[in-house]
Amino acid sequence: MIRAVFRTAHNFGWEVLGIEESFGGLLQTKKTRLLRPKDVRGILHTGGTILGTSNRGHPFRFPVKTASGISYRDRSDEVVRNFRALKLDGLVVVGGDGTLSIALGLFRKGLPIVGVPKTIDNDLSGTVVTFGFDTAVSVVTEALDRLHTTASSHRRVMVLEVMGRNVGWIALQAGVAGGADVILIPEIPFDIEMVVAKIRERNRRGRAFSIVVAAEGATPVGGMKVFREKAGEGYEGRLGGIGELVAEQIQQRTKQECRALVLGHLQRGGQPTSFDRVLGTRFGSAAVRLAQEGGWGRMVALAPPNIVSVPLEEAVSQLKRVPMSSDLIRAARDLGTSFGESVCEI
Numbered sequence: 001m002i003r004a005v006f007r008t009a010h011n012f013g014w015e016v017l018g019i020e021e022s023f024g025g026l027l028q029t030k031k032t033r034l035l036r037p038k039d040v041r042g043i044l045h046t047g048g049t050i051l052g053t054s055n056r057g058h059p060f061r062f063p064v065k066t067a068s069g070i071s072y073r074d075r076s077d078e079v080v081r082n083f084r085a086l087k088l089d090g091l092v093v094v095g096g097d098g099t100l101s102i103a104l105g106l107f108r109k110g111l112p113i114v115g116v117p118k119t120i121d122n123d124l125s126g127t128v129v130t131f132g133f134d135t136a137v138s139v140v141t142e143a144l145d146r147l148h149t150t151a152s153s154h155r156r157v158m159v160l161e162v163m164g165r166n167v168g169w170i171a172l173q174a175g176v177a178g179g180a181d182v183i184l185i186p187e188i189p190f191d192i193e194m195v196v197a198k199i200r201e202r203n204r205r206g207r208a209f210s211i212v213v214a215a216e217g218a219t220p221v222g223g224m225k226v227f228r229e230k231a232g233e234g235y236e237g238r239l240g241g242i243g244e245l246v247a248e249q250i251q252q253r254t255k256q257e258c259r260a261l262v263l264g265h266l267q268r269g270g271q272p273t274s275f276d277r278v279l280g281t282r283f284g285s286a287a288v289r290l291a292q293e294g295g296w297g298r299m300v301a302l303a304p305p306n307i308v309s310v311p312l313e314e315a316v317s318q319l320k321r322v323p324m325s326s327d328l329i330r331a332a333r334d335l336g337t338s339f340g341e342s343v344c345e346i
Contacts (some may be wrong), residue, residue, distance in 0.1 A: 004284025144178025161243030164215030190340025
């Protein structure tokens with residue numbers, strides 16, 4: 001995406017300044033660099049970002065250590081001052097719900113901003129898909145393909161925990177693509193007895209192994225999300241452990257060997273898929289054209305077959321959750337996939 005922004009802007013005769021470490025680079029103006037053609041050569045097939053990133057530099061709630069603990073300051077005015085001191089004409093902000101919510105706040109303070117939807121969670125409204133999502137789904141699908149081999153050979157139940165704090169797009173799409181028998185997502189609270197019932201039903205049919213995919217934010221009926229790291233002041237906590245919990249409960253009830261695996265940040269790494277390379281390129285060039293047209297306060301978005309733009313406010317107003325009317329959920333159920341619902345909820 002950075003390559004597409006730079007090359008499009010360069011062809012327009014514009015200079016492009018890279019802001020390092022997200023908004024942190026605008027709190028410390030030394031964290032910027034003028035990009036040159038050589039900086040973007042050979043990066044199309046690589047993941048990550050050449051400018052670095054951070055989720056700890058929220059300018060509207062910047063953490064500051066004090067004698068009594070952590071307090072939070074609004075440093076957004078510093079960002080605005082530094083932006084103007086750099087004599088920038090516009091800012092392309094790339095990220096997910098959190099990053100683009102900050103971008104919206106800065107736009108409201110007068111900064112000329114164009115947004116680009118980049119998140120593996122695919123949870124931004126206003127676009128059919130975000131770039132990074134397809135790559136993450138491909139990684140999870142490959143992992144499921146490999147787990148099928150060991151699960152069937154050892155007649156085990158394998159539980160794969162994947163990312164998805166508030167939405168289950170990765171678990172759903174990869175679970176269907178990878179032939180999972182049970183898919184647990186945040187949008188559908190699950191009953192462990194229904195999960196176990198699915199596994200026992202497979203065993204009765206001579207299918208002595210099962211594959212379960214669980215989004216990290218999946219919750220049991222009447223239960224809470226599972227956190228590996230507890231929440232603190234201004235910190236929601238680090239999710240993790242639902243896969244292990246589900247595996248333990250399945251093994252207790254079925255007496256069948258059950259293993260849990262957390263795929264973790266492998267979903268964020270490696271080479272992007274061809275789909276994401278093309279989508280990132282389209283988003284990048286469209287963002288520069290949007291800036292040229294003065295379309296500030298908007299985000300580029302995919303509305304097949306076209307790239308369009310939507311107001312930033314629309315993009316971050318609500319998370320794009322998996323709808324219960326999704327044809328993919330219906331298709332999965334038609335094929336016998338369980339989402340762990342109680343009978344009365346199906």
